[in-house]
Amino acid sequence: MRHPIRRAKTYYNNMMLQTKFTITHLLITTIPMLVMFLFFYGKLYNMVLAYTVRSEQTASAMTIPQIDLLIDTILTAQKDLEGHPYYRKLFHSRDYRTADPLTDSADAIDFCRLAEKTIDGEYITDIRIYMDLPNSQPIFYKKDTRRIFRPMSEARGAYWHGIFQGNRSYSSLFCPEFYLSPIEVKESGDMAFITKASIPYNEDLRTCYIAIYYSKAPFTSLLKNNLSRDTSVAYIINDRDSTVATSNHGLAGIYHFSYGKVRDYFMSSDNFIMKKILGEDVYAGFYHIQKTNWFMVAVIPTKSIIQKSVLIVIGFFFIYLICIITAFLIATKLSHSITNRISSVILQMSRVRSGPPTPLPDSVYHDEIGGLIDTYNYMTRAMNQLIAEQNKAAEDLRLAEFHTLQAQINPHFLYNTMDMINWLAKQGRTDEVSEAIVDLSRFYKLTLSRKETLSTIADELEHANIYVRLQNMRYHQVIDLVNDMPDYMMDCTIPKLTFQPVVENAILHGLLEKIPKGGTIVITGWLEENAAVILISDDGVGIPEDKLSGLLSGKGTSKTGTNIAVFNTHRRLQILYGPEYGLTYNSVPGKGTEVELRVRTAVIP
Structure with a gap:
């Protein structure tokens, strides 16, 4: 047994230096990476799964406050309107019997200016007040008020109007796009927050609706930014099981959870949980949006995680191949650098005159040059350690x-x-x-x-x-x-x-x-x-x-x-x-x- 080992050792020692460097570096590079791959391969899926779910949880936790901020913007606009004297006089006063005396008042014009100022054109796109008064009322055709005050006939065809009529207990309603009429979507905005009020007219109370229209685009953008991959989906639903906004309409329909289930899941867990939809396992997270009856749902299909694991394995092999090629090139270069080693030591030692000493790469060989490099490196490390200790002190x-x-x-x-x-x-x-x-x-x-x-x-x-x-x-x-x-x-x-x-x-x-x-x-x-x-x-x-x-x-x-x-x-x-x-x-x-x-x-x- 000793003779084959001795022959192999002699054969290796007789090889050209370039061949030795090539074989040595290829082994040093290949064996650790191969061992690491075999060790982590069985755990790769669980690692990717944990990372993916944790990333989505973090993204969702950052998205919800931003959605709450969008809702607060709408509610703040509503409070600003309610705080105006004309609003209080119009909807809360009972000291007059007709709305006509107010139509030409300075308060009405100032109220309309406040409403126009609230409209920023990007998020809050329009404000309208629908009033169940005769169309002949001056407030509907006066130049300074007709932009805001509209007759009730313009609202009766909208789905949200039917909701208010069908359920008298509603005092306010966040409306997704399909609650609005096509004319509202075209002229005012694709979402709305509508509150119900009443105005005395001819010894009777007439219904009014204050509609603040706003854009769905910020919600859609937030939901898309919440996701780390195209195969996942995030959407918002309300208590009527309607989709308010979504990052992908097609996937939202496939991975749809009913409002009742979302509410139950939200109460039972604050983390992503595994569910089965149409025979497919998915991870889903549920988040309540404050001051509304909305929930945000984020869904990650497990098949996307498997695909990501496969891509990681493929990427690993490409990196592995690059490392082998790099090791081969380094070994080739090293074989040509032997004659330059002594010059490198002399040059490095001469630099001590202008600055702190810098060590050379450790020598692989224990020849005279290797001994010189090792001695110089030892001296350099000792000097640098003393300098570092002095600076640290x-x-x-x-x-x-x-x-x-x-x-x-x-x-x-x-x-x-x-x-x-x-x-x-x-x-x-x-x-x-x-x-x-x-x-x-x-x-x-x-x-x-x-x-x-x-x-x-x-x-x-x-x-x-x-x-x-x-x-x-x-x-x-x-x-x-x-x-x-x-x-x-x-x-x-x-x-x-x-x-x-x-x-x-x-x-x-x-x-x-x-x-x-x-x-x-x-x-x-x-x-x-x-x-x-x-x-x-x-x-x-x-x-x-x-x-x-x-x-x-x-x-x-x-x-x-x-x-x-x-x-x-x-x-x-x-x-x-x-x-x-x-x-x-x-x-x-x-x-x-x-x-x-x-x-x-x-x-x-």
């Missing part, structure tokens, strides 16, 4: 000081806030306690939501707003916070908890020391070359000159209170950006204080 020291300073601020704010909540609780003001806890929870959620130590100016402004709301609960709404920050600065980065200590100091040592207590804090900012400048000003009692000089130097600053928080904030900015950045205080006793925060300009991508 300096960076760790800088970050340690930064985090220590920041940790001194967070407990400070928490202590003050919890003290205020305790004070409210002792007074039995439970609603305000709940509001304070919600604000405090939101504050720390924003603060701890990222691992990074930086935030945006927009988030810092929200921190400050939360803090002021909490203080106003305690001091009876005597503090006004005015945000005058330009929109283009909202995404600039800034260390977390930068604004709040300054605002806290302004309140406790500025506004609350006035008689009577209270005042205004204004936050604004601007951009300069390589710097963002934020100005926080108040109209409090100001800071005496002797205290102002030691506020940012740390001299005479106690280890507790807002002074140490301000000093720490100043130190954090200097540690992060340099000594030319940080806080600058300007104060006039009796008139107020201005605090200028200067940081390096940056925007979170």
Whole structure:
């Protein structure tokens, strides 16, 4: 047995170097990939299935809030119309017996202008009010009102009108396209939200319908974007088992779930579940759309997942073939590089004069050249390790000081806030306690939501707003916070908890020391070359000159209170950006204080 092994070893050692490199690299490339393929092949389908379902769940969870936002836009438009004086006078007043006196009123014209302004032409496409009044009414042909107010005869042929007539309990209705008449779809829009109202006329109540027409295109676009493949489908149905919108009409008909089943499935599970439709297994997810009687259904046929698994296997083989060809080319190139190895070592060593040493690729062979490369690489790694350890020690020291300073601020704010909540609780003001806890929870959620130590100016402004709301609960709404920050600065980065200590100091040592207590804090900012400048000003009692000089130097600053928080904030900015950045205080006793925060300009991508 030893002789065949010895002969094979001798035969291999006698091969040309190019042949050795080719065989070695092909084996190194082929064997691990082949083992990996055999190991994962049996689990491939389950992996693709889990990934696909998880992707659809994530996409659906992101789609539903956007659909809710579209619905809120319609409901907001309806509330804006209902809030107009003319609307209230027309549909809620019982002080007149005929609608004629209102048709020429300035309120009617202003109401029509509000309706026209609400129509954006892209989503909200039209607004009409159908009134069961004689067609001779001036409101139907006057130039300023005929665009909005229409006779009931124009609505009687629509399916939605029949629904209202058949069920008197309906007060509002979200209408898909086929609920509308062809004329409505052509002239007004392909979907509508219709509410029912009544108007007194000749000692009688006449029915009116307020119709807000809107486009189905945003819903269709959201449903299509919700899908990761063409073989899946997403659609919306209402309680009359009608399809409101869909990403694919054909697939929505094939994979249709009745409204009753969708509602039952939604109540029983909030994840994708496997169901069988027409003998085919599918994964389906069900989501309720708030403020409507709609459900969104997302369906993934299992056959599409199988097809994807097959495509992955085919792709794997193509990648495998490319790797083999690449390995062959690399082996061929390496055979021609032997004579260049010594020159490479000399060139690499000469570069140490102008920068840190860079290691060479490890040598496969243990000859003299290989020993030289190994020795050089060992020396290079040792030197680079020492450099890296020195740099890391300096960076760790800088970050340690930064985090220590920041940790001194967070407990400070928490202590003050919890003290205020305790004070409210002792007074039995439970609603305000709940509001304070919600604000405090939101504050720390924003603060701890990222691992990074930086935030945006927009988030810092929200921190400050939360803090002021909490203080106003305690001091009876005597503090006004005015945000005058330009929109283009909202995404600039800034260390977390930068604004709040300054605002806290302004309140406790500025506004609350006035008689009577209270005042205004204004936050604004601007951009300069390589710097963002934020100005926080108040109209409090100001800071005496002797205290102002030691506020940012740390001299005479106690280890507790807002002074140490301000000093720490100043130190954090200097540690992060340099000594030319940080806080600058300007104060006039009796008139107020201005605090200028200067940081390096940056925007979170």
